[in-house]
Amino acid sequence: MKAADPATIETPVGYLDLSRVRANARRVAAYADGHGLRWRPHIKTHKSLAVARIQLEAGASGLTVATLREAEVMATLTPDILLAYPPVGVAKLERLLALPRELDLKVALDAPEVLAPLAAAAAASGRTVGVLVELDVGLGRVGVRTDADLVRVAEGAASGRGVAFRGILFYPGHIRGPRESQSSPVAQVAERLRAALDALGAAGLEPEIVSGGSTPTLWDSHLMTGLTEIRSGSCIFFDREALDVGVASAEDLAYTVLTTVVSTAVPGHAVVDAGSKALAKEGRGGDGFGVVFEHPEVVVRSLSEEHGVLDLGATTWRPTIGERVRIVPNHVCVSVNLQDALLARDGEAHRMLTLDARGRGPWTA
């Protein structure tokens, strides 16, 4: 018995179709190229060197990361690393500045209180770290909110030792998809961006990088005038959310969770062995936690840690114990993060794929 065989491998396990990964990478790279944009994909979705290599081979100009672990691992593949997260605290700063010196290293931040310690630590280690000032364009999570604050932080980056002003970064995460983004929200982002760029220009600051994009707004990124790059990450795999907002179709799905039916004791239900520790219990307003890939009318109604309850109310499918099905999770990034390895299909062959940048270690005792 081969271990990496979808018919017999122990479940639950994340299942990746590498031909779809390559097709998704080529399509996003072609879209970006066609609109004069760079693609610096966020690798939080996959945390895998093998998948990052596919993105770079397809034309990605570098990689975006959120954690120092991700930065360390991905710096072995490309010199162009963007840490799209404020490096706050001595431990993160030390780890950041221990990255290879030949990197073109950039970080995103939104406050002088983050900039000052970064600049001091970088200067002390004889390095210069690029800074993208993060701008809130409507999500209300992080990012400066006024042009005055934007210019203030940008000027700090432009004038300080140890740091260099490289541009701005935003995340239009409040726009939930193409239907929305065709109308006012995307126009509002474009308008906000124009005002921000005008304010920087008036202060004599020229952003080399204007970094934006998200998977829901992926195919409308070119409508945000002034953008130089997109970071869209989950578009490499897609998920139920992407299907629902219309940014991808079922043929584009590269990631599912392979499961086995383990109980049919409760009428109207079947239970698979993928629970919240394999799919992640990220709800969507009472709409369940995923769907069965082979029977998309079947919703994962509830999740315990190791149980996924399938609602059979809308299907003629009658699952039997031992039968294997794949689940499309609501949100791919958090499901991948729960796997310790993926079963990857490459043509007719299968192999195990490691998630190299998962976790936050190494920890020293």
Place this chain on the structure above:
Amino acid sequence: MKAADPATIETPVGYLDLSRVRANARRVAAYADGHGLRWRPHIKTHKSLAVARIQLEAGASGLTVATLREAEVMATLTPDILLAYPPVGVAKLERLLALPRELDLKVALDAPEVLAPLAAAAAASGRTVGVLVELDVGLGRVGVRTDADLVRVAEGAASGRGVAFRGILFYPGHIRGPRESQSSPVAQVAERLRAALDALGAAGLEPEIVSGGSTPTLWDSHLMTGLTEIRSGSCIFFDREALDVGVASAEDLAYTVLTTVVSTAVPGHAVVDAGSKALAKEGRGGDGFGVVFEHPEVVVRSLSEEHGVLDLGATTWRPTIGERVRIVPNHVCVSVNLQDALLARDGEAHRMLTLDARGRGPWTA
């Protein structure tokens, strides 16, 4: 700089107070002992050999697990292992039967379609695996629903080669806490249990083990007449859910997530570096995803993968960038499962604690 220092360690990181772990273990063991019950704690909550050792030293009679990985790791500590999960599929059966032969190994299941392959595989390997038939007492997840089905599966276990009928198992996960369990739901469970035991008795089957319990119903387990053991797992750490249902108080909380404030750019909010990849985005009806331990009036309003948005609407606390706070997650088990190590406080000392049974590997390529 010491690495395992809560003032400087890289965040987010799970933080464990071992003195509270020991106190919780002693209290649960004393409760069980006082009511003539055994405690076979479910180690899914912690997946840690160090914590399991504390439970066994406090008087736990064995350990309950959900995965084969957990079984393999915990079998190094105790000969008494209950896999409270149906072992469906060749891969799980092979791994189950590769466990040390000297174990007193028991599994839970609810169907002849699970029992038959288990019995065949066990007999072929010259072993006898104990069977607890799982009974649905109201949760509607897994478990036989009728006395006829219960007796049928139990008789199959009692008569088959490779397996032995050892008793029944149930999980009263539909009862949300002491207030509820004092009234009709717990009485209904007791009644269901009595009928089940009567039906088994009438068929000449004597269950040696009647395994139940949950953390919300923990202190009322003795009201479920006929019970011989409880498996309560999350009571070793407790969480926000336990506080809300009244089964624990803030002094009992052993696990929190240590975080750093990374942004205060958006008015009324502060952002910490623990997101859904550290806390798990398990909602509780719009009530947020956790609370700040030091400022329990502050709710984690929303989560992105690496951002936790704190709602400052009900507090006079004004967090500053770089400040450290600990978050009490809604559901401890899924948050612990997201950590690759914990910072453990033991008296005045701190050390890193590994989560030995996390993941599902080893995988063979």
